Amino acid sequence: MAIKRLLINKMGLIGALIILAIVLTAIFAPLIATHEPLKIDMLHQVELPSDQFWFGTDEYGRDIYSRVIYGSRITLYISILSVAVATLFGVLIGAVSGYFGGWIDTIVMRLMDAVMSFPAILLAIGIMAVLGGNLNNVVIALGFVYIPRFARIVRGSVLSLKGKEFVEAALATGKGDFYIIFRHILPNCMAPLIVQITASLAYAILAESALSFLGLGAPPPAPSWGNILSDARNFMLDNVWMTVFPGIAITLTVLGFNLLGDALRDVLDPRLR
Amino acid sequence: MNPMPQILEIEDLQTHFYTRQGIAKAVCGVSFHVSEGEILGVVGESGSGKSVTALSILRLVPFPGKIVSGEIRLKGQNLFDLTPSDMRQIRGDRISMIFQEPMISLNPAFTIGDQLIEALRVHRKISRREARDRAVEMLGQVDISNPEMRLEDYPHQLSGGMRQRVMIAEALLLNPNVLLADEPTTALDVTVQAQVLDVMYRLTQDMGTAIVLITHNLGLVAESADRVVVMYAGRVVEEGTVTDIFQDALHPYTQGLLKSIPIPGHSLGRQREELYEMKGMIPSLQRLPEGCSFHPRCSFVKEICSQTPPPRKEMGPMHFTQCWLYS
Amino acid sequence: MEPLVKVENLKKYFPLGRRLWGKSAHSVRAVDGISFDVNAGETLSLVGESGCGKTTTGRLVIRLIEPSHGCIRFKGDDITRHRRKAMRPLRNDLQIIFQDPYSSLSPRMTVKDIIGEGFGRDSGLGSRDKKDRVLEMMSKVGLRPGHFDRYPHEFSGGQRQRIGIARAIISNPDFVVADEPLSALDVSVQAQVINLLFKLKEEFKLSYLFISHDLSVVEHISDRVAVMYLGRLVETATRDRVFQFPRHPYTQALFSAVPRTQVSQQKERIILKGDVPSPVNPPAGCHFHPRCHYSQDICTREPPGFDPVEPDHWVACHFPLKDSKHV
Numbered sequence: 011m012a013i014k015r016l017l018i019n020k021m022g023l024i025g026a027l028i029i030l031a032i033v034l035t036a037i038f039a040p041l042i043a044t045h046e047p048l049k050i051d052m053l054h055q056v057e058l059p060s061d062q063f064w065f066g067t068d069e070y071g072r073d074i075y076s077r078v079i080y081g082s083r084i085t086l087y088i089s090i091l092s093v094a095v096a097t098l099f100g101v102l103i104g105a106v107s108g109y110f111g112g113w114i115d116t117i118v119m120r121l122m123d124a125v126m127s128f129p130a131i132l133l134a135i136g137i138m139a140v141l142g143g144n145l146n147n148v149v150i151a152l153g154f155v156y157i158p159r160f161a162r163i164v165r166g167s168v169l170s171l172k173g174k175e176f177v178e179a180a181l182a183t184g185k186g187d188f189y190i191i192f193r194h195i196l197p198n199c200m201a202p203l204i205v206q207i208t209a210s211l212a213y214a215i216l217a218e219s220a221l222s223f224l225g226l227g228a229p230p231p232a233p234s235w236g237n238i239l240s241d242a243r244n245f246m247l248d249n250v251w252m253t254v255f256p257g258i259a260i261t262l263t264v265l266g267f268n269l270l271g272d273a274l275r276d277v278l279d280p281r282l283r
Numbered sequence: 284m285n286p287m288p289q290i291l292e293i294e295d296l297q298t299h300f301y302t303r304q305g306i307a308k309a310v311c312g313v314s315f316h317v318s319e320g321e322i323l324g325v326v327g328e329s330g331s332g333k334s335v336t337a338l339s340i341l342r343l344v345p346f347p348g349k350i351v352s353g354e355i356r357l358k359g360q361n362l363f364d365l366t367p368s369d370m371r372q373i374r375g376d377r378i379s380m381i382f383q384e385p386m387i388s389l390n391p392a393f394t395i396g397d398q399l400i401e402a403l404r405v406h407r408k409i410s411r412r413e414a415r416d417r418a419v420e421m422l423g424q425v426d427i428s429n430p431e432m433r434l435e436d437y438p439h440q441l442s443g444g445m446r447q448r449v450m451i452a453e454a455l456l457l458n459p460n461v462l463l464a465d466e467p468t469t470a471l472d473v474t475v476q477a478q479v480l481d482v483m484y485r486l487t488q489d490m491g492t493a494i495v496l497i498t499h500n501l502g503l504v505a506e507s508a509d510r511v512v513v514m515y516a517g518r519v520v521e522e523g524t525v526t527d528i529f530q531d532a533l534h535p536y537t538q539g540l541l542k543s544i545p546i547p548g549h550s551l552g553r554q555r556e557e558l559y560e561m562k563g564m565i566p567s568l569q570r571l572p573e574g575c576s577f578h579p580r581c582s583f584v585k586e587i588c589s590q591t592p593p594p595r596k597e598m599g600p601m602h603f604t605q606c607w608l609y610s
Numbered sequence: 611m612e613p614l615v616k617v618e619n620l621k622k623y624f625p626l627g628r629r630l631w632g633k634s635a636h637s638v639r640a641v642d643g644i645s646f647d648v649n650a651g652e653t654l655s656l657v658g659e660s661g662c663g664k665t666t667t668g669r670l671v672i673r674l675i676e677p678s679h680g681c682i683r684f685k686g687d688d689i690t691r692h693r694r695k696a697m698r699p700l701r702n703d704l705q706i707i708f709q710d711p712y713s714s715l716s717p718r719m720t721v722k723d724i725i726g727e728g729f730g731r732d733s734g735l736g737s738r739d740k741k742d743r744v745l746e747m748m749s750k751v752g753l754r755p756g757h758f759d760r761y762p763h764e765f766s767g768g769q770r771q772r773i774g775i776a777r778a779i780i781s782n783p784d785f786v787v788a789d790e791p792l793s794a795l796d797v798s799v800q801a802q803v804i805n806l807l808f809k810l811k812e813e814f815k816l817s818y819l820f821i822s823h824d825l826s827v828v829e830h831i832s833d834r835v836a837v838m839y840l841g842r843l844v845e846t847a848t849r850d851r852v853f854q855f856p857r858h859p860y861t862q863a864l865f866s867a868v869p870r871t872q873v874s875q876q877k878e879r880i881i882l883k884g885d886v887p888s889p890v891n892p893p894a895g896c897h898f899h900p901r902c903h904y905s906q907d908i909c910t911r912e913p914p915g916f917d918p919v920e921p922d923h924w925v926a927c928h929f930p931l932k933d934s935k936h937v
Contacts, residue, residue: 175714176724179777182674184701184730186694197718328796329767442885443660472659473823474882477867481881499797502826502869506876529871543801545830547870551850555808555831558801564766565796 022273028266036082043076047233056249065255068241070231074252077233078259084234085263088148089214093207095153100160101203105191107161108168119165122158130155130213131220138226145228152217156210163206167199201275208271212264219260235260287318290460290493291340291378296353298332298339305569309335309348311517311576314595317461317493322484324508324525325497328540330565331514333497337463340495341380342370357460376406379454383466385446389438395449396434402453421452425482444475451483458490465497480507501544505529510601513537516566516576518592523602533604535581536561575607583608612686613647614817615671615785620644620680622666626890638889640666642841643680645916648785653811653818655828655849657864658838661889664821667838668787671819672704673697684785701730702781709790711770715762721748721773722758728780747776750813751806768799772806779810787819792827804831825868829853837861840889840897843916847923857919857930859902896928904929 035042044064051071059066065075107118125133137151171177172195180190215235221227222236223243230237235256242252298310310332317323327333338344340355342362355362357377362370374380382388390398399418400411409417415434422430425448438446447467454462467483468476484507487494496508504511504525511528513521513536521534532538542559550556563580566572572579578588585607593607623637641663648654656664669675671682673689682690684700692700705728708714715724725744729735735743745755751772762770771791778786788807792800804827810816822828828835829849836846837858845858856862863880870876882901887893893900899909908928916926 175708175710176716178669178674179706179708179714179774180716180727182672182701182704182706183728183777183781184698185727194716194719198716200718328798444885472886473825473867474659474863475885476869477879477881481879500869501797502871505871505873506869529873540798541871543798544871545804545826546872547826547829547868548853550830551853557805557808558830560802560805561798564768564799 019273021269025266025269032082032263036086039080043079045073045076047077047080048231066251078255081233081235084228088218089211091149092152092214093210096156096160100157101164104161104164108165122161126158143229152214163202168195171195204275208267211267289316290319291317292356294354297351298335299351300348307568308517313519315512320491321509322494324504324511327514332517333514334465337465376457377459378461379459380463381450381454381467383469385450391438394435425452443471447479462492462494521604527602534606536577614650615648616683618645618681621678623678639841644843646836652833655820655832655835662838663841664838668789668821703784705778705783706787707778707791711767714774720759725776728777730781747780751776767795785817789821840892844926851923857925858927860898
């Protein structure tokens with residue numbers, strides 16, 4: 011039913027299709043790719059796009075097209091997992107902090123403020139430096155960095171909702187705190203939460219690219235889009251195509267998440283039915 | 284037959300809202316007039332179109348609303364012919380409006396003195412000193428003590444009743460011809476209401492300003508209005524003097540409304556009686572019933588009521604109604 | 611016969627300002643020592659203007675908030691200090707209907723779930739039984755079975771209020787606090803809801819604490835009336851007595867301020883001086899003395915006791931009114 015409504019919303023439809031395409035690409039990568047993404051071929055270095063190499067090759071002769079295709083796996087893995095981590099912890103922290111208030115709230119929010127006072131990328135870099143560079147550590151680092159944003163948003167919604175009369179009504183029928191949080195308050199936080207999730211998914215992709223660009227992301231030779239861009243750095247001026255394709259992939263995915271997110275938020279709001 | 288000159292005339296006003304769910308016909312062919320110096324009560328429940336009518340007079344209908352057709356004449360001049368800058372001259376100067384919530388009508392960031400002075404100087408070329416004196420004088424007229432000192436107060440420092448009186452002062456600063464009062468006392472306590480209304484009536488009587496009193500409170504209208512217009516779902520269903528409406532109501536909706544209100548003193552010493560209930564609900568403005576908008580709820584409904592809207596008929600001097608019972 | 615609910619010297623002070631450690635210096639004395647009874651099967655109306663503490667009282671009586679002082683008894687048991695756990699079995703018996711039909715229903719829950727919430731815990735009913743009861747309740751309050759799966763925003767204000775009422779009554783309570791249940795509704799809808807509240811009262815043998823500022827409605831539905839001013843009770847009596855012969859100057863002014871539709875009922879209004887003072891800094895002695903036309907020296911120093919002037923008619927005034935000339 012929700013899906014039917016989604017299909018009516020044109021922008022959401024486009025967003026959904028884009029994401030679907032990315033997901034399918036990730037799942038069926040071995041079938042879609044033309045070459046091994048890690049296979050080095052020193053005979054075909056830095057070549058223009060051709061029949062054999064659809065997006066051209068990089069400095070190690072690796073097929074950029076195949077690398078971009080396989081890169082979708084890494085991108086999705088990192089962005090979805092890190093946002094999942096941030097959402098899970100952020101929502102719990104924000105809900106408990108906002109609902110119970112008092113000193114818990116004060117201490118927790120100051121901690122969140124402390125984390126947020128670091129620029130996200132710098133903090134992620136710092137964490138990566140400590141943990142070491144591998145895929146799961148990227149997930150942990152990005153997840154951690156985004157927790158405060160989620161906590162803040164959820165806390166804000168919780169604060170405004172806990173004074174509402176329907177919460178009083180539930181209390182008057184003897185319902186406990188956790189019932190109220192899960193049944194009344196959190197469902198009504200959906201709208202800002204969804205927006206934050208899609209925004210974060212988009213940021214996570216960009217952050218991963220930035221980290222890889224700095225050599226702190228997915229360890230090479232993994233074909234993350236950030237790595238592909240990073241490898242292309244030295245060849246950018248004369249060989250633009252090496253950056254164009256991963257760049258388009260990133261842009262398209264970010265766009266897809268944003269459109270889908272906006273549409274989902276509208277679709278899930280019962281008031282707009 | 285109308286003894287007093289008409290200061291404001293509304294003719295066949297149509298104001299519609301173009302929403303995603305369809306076109307809401309908030310005002311659907313409304314006509315009435317206001318005579319000089321009189322108090323006209325405009326009565327209706329939600330969706331009746333009374334507030335939108337007032338906003339249409341000042342051409343302040345918010346998006347997605349639009350005045351579709353009709354004429355509104357102030358002393359004979361059609362307001363819809365005016366340019367936006369001419370219209371700005373009218374607002375606050377010839378026609379003023381006060382709203383239900385004085386907290387949101389007064390800017391919390393400025394002192395009330397600033398707001399009163401600004402209201403004056405927008406329309407008249409006078410010095411700040413003169414404007415200030417006039418503001419103090421007005422505040423005194425609305426029974427605010429220590430007006431000189433009050434000028435420096437911010438809206439949040441005043442009580443609800445005082446803020447509403449400041450609104451009245453601001454609205455009457457320039458001696459307008461018409462004051463549109465949209466639920467001016469609904470947000471106030473009953474004892475404060477009495478104070479505010481007292482001030483409003485006294486001043487307008489002194490200045491000869493006509494009041495269009497928009498409200499859902501029938502008691503208020505019964506006690507203060509000269510004439511009454513009853514609105515339902517964007518149309519005027521009955522119009523008459525206050526005696527006509529309250530003692531000789533003709534339209535089934537007016538009758539039903541009057542019957543729904545508990546009569547003070549009536550139940551004392553008696554067994555409790557059920558209140559009269561009008562069946563049905565106020566229709567959605569996007570899906571108005573065919574013919575007479577009230578017909579699905581009317582106890583006297585006839586076949587023609589569901590087909591054609593009834594014409595306006597004069598039933599007595601100044602007493603009009605739109606109902607197939609009488610045509 | 612013991613009263614169903616007995617309130618003795620109830621107080622609620624809200625601290626003002628926050629300090630990290632220790633208590634703050636000032637408080638708002640929202641409820642400042644009130645005592646009253648509600649007997650089984652009766653409707654006690656609590657009336658007063660904004661800031662008088664009636665809403666807070668409603669919530670205190672059913673222990674939604676903690677009293678600062680005093681005693682609340684339900685069916686003879688002292689529930690003043692009951693913690694959440696101890697209150698839980700009583701939640702079925704003590705219920706509340708809210709004022710705002712727009713914010714008292716969770717926007718993301720269906721009608722079925724909202725009403726179903728009223729069952730509380732330990733209802734001992736299976737889901738099939740619950741569903742049947744919900745449908746039964748819906749039809750009693752005038753909702754159609756098809757409305758089962760709809761969301762609050764699909765309903766009008768009057769219908770939403772019915773949903774709220776169904777939620778409150780479904781657990782078969784003994785005592786229901788109705789906190790201004792009509793204020794947000796149109797006049798014609800108010801009549802429907804009033805009649806519904808009465809029908810349910812008879813059918814389910816309910817007792818109401820009806821909180822309102824609308825005196826015409828209060829007169830229509832109450833058995834007894836209690837008038838509050840700035841956290842204190844000023845007058846309590848049977849409905850007939852208090853409306854025919856109010857003895858406290860505030861009650862008198864309050865009743866006279868209500869606008870009437872019947873010409874025969876309209877009378878000279880008593881206009882009170884000044885505004886309602888803030889509950890943070892109430893006047894010394896009798897809270898009402900600055901606005902009272904009859905205040906004397908003792909009124910500024912000593913708060914009056916709450917004493918009977920005749921059987922079952924209590925007044926807090928040093929000089930209760932002696933004649934009904936102004937009524």
